[in-house]
Amino acid sequence: MPRDIIILxxxxxxxxxxxxxxxxxxxxxxxxxxxxxxxxxxFNPSLQRRTVHRELR
Known part of the structure; x- marks a missing residue:
């Protein structure tokens, strides 16, 4: 399977x-x-704006 499941x-x-x-x-x-x-x-609902989300490892 060529795709990984990731969390942002x-x-x-x-x-x-x-x-x-x-x-x-x-x-x-x-x-x-x-x-x-x-x-x-x-979009971050707790901050009510769009923010940068980074991948967790």
Whole structure:
């Protein structure tokens, strides 16, 4: 199976003392475009705005 299941967690929520939002998604194991941790801009409902979410390992 060429895809991994990953969890994305908000990077800004802990600094503000609120619970971080998490998203579950997949990524291509063999992709040369994303060799490091995946980062995406997603909506955080506790902060009521879009924030950067980084892959957990």
């Amino acid at each position: 967690e908000c990077t800004e929520a802990r600094a503000e003392g609120k619970p971080p939002s998490r998203y579950v998604t997949t990524r291509n194991k063999k992709s040369l475009r994303t060799p490091g941790r995946l980062e995406k801009v997603k």
